[in-house]
Amino acid sequence: MRLFGLWTWIWTTFVVSVLSQQGILDLVARRMPNHVNAFEFQLTGNESLPIKSSSILTNDKYGISSTTNGKILVEGNSLSALASGLHRYLTDVVHVDIWWFIGSQLDVGNSTLPLLATPLNGSSIVPWRYHFNTVTFSYLAAFWTWDDWELQLDWMALHGINLPLAWVGFEKTLVEVYREIGLTDSEILEYFSGPAFQSWNRFGNIQASWGGTLPMEWINNQFELQKNITKRMVDLGMTPVLPSFAGFVPEAITRVLPNATIVTFTSNWGSFPAPYTNPLFLEPTDPNFAILQNSFISKQTAALGNITHVYTLDQYNENTPYSGDLDYLRNSSYSTLQSLKAVDPDAIWMMQGWLFFALSSFWTDTRIEAYLGAVEVDTNMLILDLISEDAPQWQRTNGYYGKPWLWCQVQDFGGNNGLYGQIENITINSMEAFANSSSLVGFGHTPESQEGNEVVYDLLLDQAWSASPIDTKAYFANWVSRRYSGNGVIPSETYAAWDILRSTVYNNTNASILAVTSSILEKSPSANNMLLLPDCTGPDSRDLAYSPADLISAWNLLFNASKTNPALWNNPGYAHDITDVTRQVLANNFTDIYLSFISTYNSSAASNATLSPIASNMTSLLTTLDNLLLSLPAFSLSTWLDAAHAWSTNTTLQAFYDYNARNLITLWGPDGEITDYASRQWGGLIGTYYKPRWQIFIDYVLVTPVASYNDTELKTKLRTFEDSWQVAGANGTAVMSRIAEGEELKGVIGAVVSNWGVAFGI
Numbered sequence: 001m002r003l004f005g006l007w008t009w010i011w012t013t014f015v016v017s018v019l020s021q022q023g024i025l026d027l028v029a030r031r032m033p034n035h036v037n038a039f040e041f042q043l044t045g046n047e048s049l050p051i052k053s054s055s056i057l058t059n060d061k062y063g064i065s066s067t068t069n070g071k072i073l074v075e076g077n078s079l080s081a082l083a084s085g086l087h088r089y090l091t092d093v094v095h096v097d098i099w100w101f102i103g104s105q106l107d108v109g110n111s112t113l114p115l116l117a118t119p120l121n122g123s124s125i126v127p128w129r130y131h132f133n134t135v136t137f138s139y140l141a142a143f144w145t146w147d148d149w150e151l152q153l154d155w156m157a158l159h160g161i162n163l164p165l166a167w168v169g170f171e172k173t174l175v176e177v178y179r180e181i182g183l184t185d186s187e188i189l190e191y192f193s194g195p196a197f198q199s200w201n202r203f204g205n206i207q208a209s210w211g212g213t214l215p216m217e218w219i220n221n222q223f224e225l226q227k228n229i230t231k232r233m234v235d236l237g238m239t240p241v242l243p244s245f246a247g248f249v250p251e252a253i254t255r256v257l258p259n260a261t262i263v264t265f266t267s268n269w270g271s272f273p274a275p276y277t278n279p280l281f282l283e284p285t286d287p288n289f290a291i292l293q294n295s296f297i298s299k300q301t302a303a304l305g306n307i308t309h310v311y312t313l314d315q316y317n318e319n320t321p322y323s324g325d326l327d328y329l330r331n332s333s334y335s336t337l338q339s340l341k342a343v344d345p346d347a348i349w350m351m352q353g354w355l356f357f358a359l360s361s362f363w364t365d366t367r368i369e370a371y372l373g374a375v376e377v378d379t380n381m382l383i384l385d386l387i388s389e390d391a392p393q394w395q396r397t398n399g400y401y402g403k404p405w406l407w408c409q410v411q412d413f414g415g416n417n418g419l420y421g422q423i424e425n426i427t428i429n430s431m432e433a434f435a436n437s438s439s440l441v442g443f444g445h446t447p448e449s450q451e452g453n454e455v456v457y458d459l460l461l462d463q464a465w466s467a468s469p470i471d472t473k474a475y476f477a478n479w480v481s482r483r484y485s486g487n488g489v490i491p492s493e494t495y496a497a498w499d500i501l502r503s504t505v506y507n508n509t510n511a512s513i514l515a516v517t518s519s520i521l522e523k524s525p526s527a528n529n530m531l532l533l534p535d536c537t538g539p540d541s542r543d544l545a546y547s548p549a550d551l552i553s554a555w556n557l558l559f560n561a562s563k564t565n566p567a568l569w570n571n572p573g574y575a576h577d578i579t580d581v582t583r584q585v586l587a588n589n590f591t592d593i594y595l596s597f598i599s600t601y602n603s604s605a606a607s608n609a610t611l612s613p614i615a616s617n618m619t620s621l622l623t624t625l626d627n628l629l630l631s632l633p634a635f636s637l638s639t640w641l642d643a644a645h646a647w648s649t650n651t652t653l654q655a656f657y658d659y660n661a662r663n664l665i666t667l668w669g670p671d672g673e674i675t676d677y678a679s680r681q682w683g684g685l686i687g688t689y690y691k692p693r694w695q696i697f698i699d700y701v702l703v704t705p706v707a708s709y710n711d712t713e714l715k716t717k718l719r720t721f722e723d724s725w726q727v728a729g730a731n732g733t734a735v736m737s738r739i740a741e742g743e744e745l746k747g748v749i750g751a752v753v754s755n756w757g758v759a760f761g762i
């Protein structure tokens with residue numbers, strides 16, 4: 001029996017100016033200009049305020065029907081319900097959708113939209129659908145423009161997201177808070193991390209910046225963007241989760257608050273050296289904490305409006321608390337909540353539950369209970385169970401000791417590009433949680449980035465509207481029919497290809513393989529078997545959760561579909577997916593060639609004559625892969641670098657942003673502290689960074705007998721190159737991407753198939 005009353009939270013009445021569905025009408029106008037007059041929207045019930053307010057938090061419901069005058073009527077009890085209902089009609093009846101990278105394809109369907117003989121209805125099974133991880137704002141969106149955000153927010157609204165994290169421009173409010181207590185601008189700015197690294201500064205993992213200082217220009221521009229983002233979120237019926245003051249402070253705070261209780265963490269996050277790690281932490285029990293909290297939230301509300309009561313606040317994310325004493329932990333969380341309540345009596349504290357998994361040896365059940373227990377009213381908190389599909393913590397904590405929590409999937413660690421998914425866990429196990437924990441109030445995504453595997457994001461968000469596990473076979477077929485719509489008949493081979501992917505690539509059930517999907521081609525080369533190296537996040541991620549032969553079968557089918565219907569080459573969804581699958585096939589095969597190379601090197605047959613042909617096989621594969629990925633902006637380094645440069649017209653700042661953009665995806669730190677963790681299989685990056693590294697490796701190995709092989713010596717040579725690439729500059733080595741759809745892409749993929757396909761058995 002579900003305790004429905006648990007989330008009957010009463011929300012304060014806001015003076016909300018306009019109560020309307022204008023935001024949804026605007027979405028239709030943006031994405032379906034050919035069909036602006038085809039829809040009518042009707043809000044029903046008392047759940048209609050943009051900000052859930054003065055009402056009981058309930059599930060969202062919609063109904064879709066045809067009107068006598070031939071329009072499609074969407075009724076719903078909230079704006080999110082209206083957007084969800086609209087999406088249901090578009091995906092299930094018109095077979096069109098909106099996508100990352102590919103953009104909105106909502107208008108490619110029939111010119112006259114099909115009427116409904118019988119109405120469609122839907123009801124969410126949870127009140128909240130959540131999106132974003134604090135780190136997504138760096139790995140994915142560090143350099144996003146308003147255009148990028150508009151697409152993302154429309155995608156989120158249509159997918160039923162009503163609780164999005166909204167970190168952009170956080171530093172602007174913080175600057176004002178610190179100025180007010182007497183810190184100078186340089187004392188404040190020196191504490192911040194660079195444009196690509198703000199997430200970890202916000203988490204208190206790192207401080208300061210390498211390669212330049214964060215300029216006020218950046219901070220101001222980002223905050224202007226945040227105003228657009230949060231306004232649009234509200235217009236689309238979402239409750240933004242806004243930042244708050246977490247306690248991390250610049251060193252100079254001790255000058256202006258000499259008596260405050262300030263501690264230093266000793267986590268040495270990511271093995272960063274001083275002065276980049278262990279920021280000072282103002283204890284929540286110190287009276288100054290509440291003062292700064294009040295200042296922060298008041299200023300933020302003044303600038304963005306009364307748009308939420310939900311605040312994100314993480315103090316111990318990959319930071320070991322100063323003390324494990326139970327009273328210390330209780331006092332810390334008690335005071336933190338009080339600081340929020342003092343400025344917003346209806347405040348709800350949202351925290352990521354990653355710490356209970358990542359630092360599980362510190363966070364014993366007793367400590368978790370003490371820390372959470374000091375928040376006396378359960379509904380004052382929301383916990384994101386961060387990697388529910390792999391390492392859920394809700395069972396061992398008895399549903400977070402009653403605190404409302406959300407079942408969240410973590411895809412795409414570091415923004416790596418590999419194909420990956422756990423369809424059984426996100427359908428079957430999420431529903432087990434729903435049936436067994438009455439404090440489960442939402443489903444969501446806490447991905448590190450969004451580089452691919454969109455199908456599993458869609459699947460989980462749709463699961464939030466169904467109390468029984470979704471039938472993935474039918475789901476994938478429906479997904480394919482909207483993914484490739486708009487260019488004539490969708491050949492049966494595409495459905496067959498995706499059905500193979502569903503039960504192989506997207507059916508990982510091995511808990512030791514997480515969504516860290518990089519390939520060794522992106523890692524610093526070594527003749528010591530790289531497949532045995534531990535990854536940054538734990539178990540070796542380069543073990544595939546599926547047989548590469550299955551992927552090759554799916555690739556073959558997907559390619560053959562274009563023979564059945566050549567117009568597919570002009571379909572952006574097909575162009576994206578055939579590129580992505582070809583990328584993965586080549587990346588997987590690189591591993592085999594590498595293994596053959598090192599085994600020959602370690603054998604008595606090792607000689608230049610035996611090694612050179614294998615080496616040219618490796619570099620030739622990398623050249624092919626680079627050329628393939630340069631075909632589409634979604635897979636190209638230049639897209640990322642151009643976005644970074646576009647944030648300033650000042651060439652000094654452009655160079656700093658360029659360095660940040662390059663450093664995050666390669667060395668990740670001034671001296672390779674987290675090197676290659678955020679690696680990407682991108683055209684331009686493979687050609688100018690990964691391939692030269694492999695060439696350095698090959699050149700070294702060919703002149704070094706195995707008995708004299710010295711990995712440290714090799715790494716030193718590699719680092720010289722890696723360092724020089726960081727500062728290659730705005731015009732440096734980035735190769736521009738093409739937009740090679742249609743015949744041109746057919747030529748590129750066709751060449752891969754004829755040059756490598758035979759070897760791969762197709």
Ligand SMILES: *[C@@H]1O[C@H](CO)[C@@H](O)[C@H](O)[C@H]1NC(C)=O
Pocket residue numbers: 094095108109110114485486
């Ligand atoms: C047009 O609508 C019909 C049903 O009325 C459907 O079968 C067909 O697939 C639609 N075409 C497109 C391109 O969406």
Ligand SMILES: *[C@@H]1O[C@H](CO)[C@@H](O)[C@H](O)[C@H]1NC(C)=O
Pocket residue numbers: 145146221224225228
């Ligand atoms: C905010 O949106 C407006 C259009 O509504 C646009 O002109 C402006 O550039 C956006 N601001 C930023 C910082 O992107």
Ligand SMILES: *[C@@H]1O[C@H](CO)[C@@H](O)[C@H](O)[C@H]1NC(C)=O
Pocket residue numbers: 256257258259
């Ligand atoms: C700090 O404490 C000392 C000793 O109690 C007191 O004299 C001083 O005024 C305090 N300073 C501030 C800024 O509160």
Ligand SMILES: *[C@@H]1O[C@H](CO)[C@@H](O)[C@H](O)[C@H]1NC(C)=O
Pocket residue numbers: 015301302303304305306
């Ligand atoms: C927010 O709400 C409070 C209390 O109703 C009100 O005093 C304040 O003016 C509002 N602020 C903004 C920016 O709307």
Ligand SMILES: *[C@@H]1O[C@H](CO)[C@@H](O)[C@H](O)[C@H]1NC(C)=O
Pocket residue numbers: 388389390391392424425429509511
């Ligand atoms: C994920 O699914 C597999 C296969 O059904 C199952 O064995 C495993 O326990 C699930 N893991 C979690 C964390 O639910």
Ligand SMILES: *[C@@H]1O[C@H](CO)[C@@H](O)[C@H](O)[C@H]1NC(C)=O
Pocket residue numbers: 424472502503504507509
């Ligand atoms: C996924 O894998 C599990 C465990 O190997 C298996 O029982 C299940 O049938 C697979 N599901 C699909 C859709 O292939």
Ligand SMILES: *[C@@H]1O[C@H](CO)[C@@H](O)[C@H](O)[C@H]1NC(C)=O
Pocket residue numbers: 548549585588589591592759760761
């Ligand atoms: C790589 O290609 C070879 C054929 O040359 C094939 O035997 C092997 O299975 C492929 N490996 C992977 C991982 O795709």
Ligand SMILES: *[C@@H]1O[C@H](CO)[C@@H](O)[C@H](O)[C@H]1NC(C)=O
Pocket residue numbers: 608609612702703
């Ligand atoms: C290795 O052999 C290739 C030709 O197979 C030759 O071009 C190259 O110079 C040789 N390298 C060394 C280090 O002997």
Ligand SMILES: *[C@@H]1O[C@H](CO)[C@@H](O)[C@H](O)[C@H]1NC(C)=O
Pocket residue numbers: 589592593596613614617759760
């Ligand atoms: C090069 O790689 C292909 C594909 O894996 C394989 O068929 C071929 O035997 C390799 N050649 C050498 C010399 O390793």
Ligand SMILES: *[C@@H]1O[C@H](CO)[C@@H](O)[C@H](O)[C@H]1NC(C)=O
Pocket residue numbers: 215650651652653
């Ligand atoms: C460009 O930015 C740098 C670093 O912030 C600054 O020192 C310089 O004055 C700026 N140049 C111009 C022309 O604004």
Ligand SMILES: *[C@@H]1O[C@H](CO)[C@@H](O)[C@H](O)[C@H]1NC(C)=O
Pocket residue numbers: 710711712713716
């Ligand atoms: C390996 O190379 C490093 C750096 O060049 C050197 O310090 C070290 O002594 C070498 N190790 C051996 C075993 O020669």
Ligand SMILES: *[C@@H]1O[C@H](CO)[C@@H](O)[C@H](O)[C@H]1NC(C)=O
Pocket residue numbers: 651655729730731
């Ligand atoms: C990049 O190239 C353009 C055009 O050649 C030039 O105007 C600009 O100054 C260059 N920028 C840098 C940072 O080198």
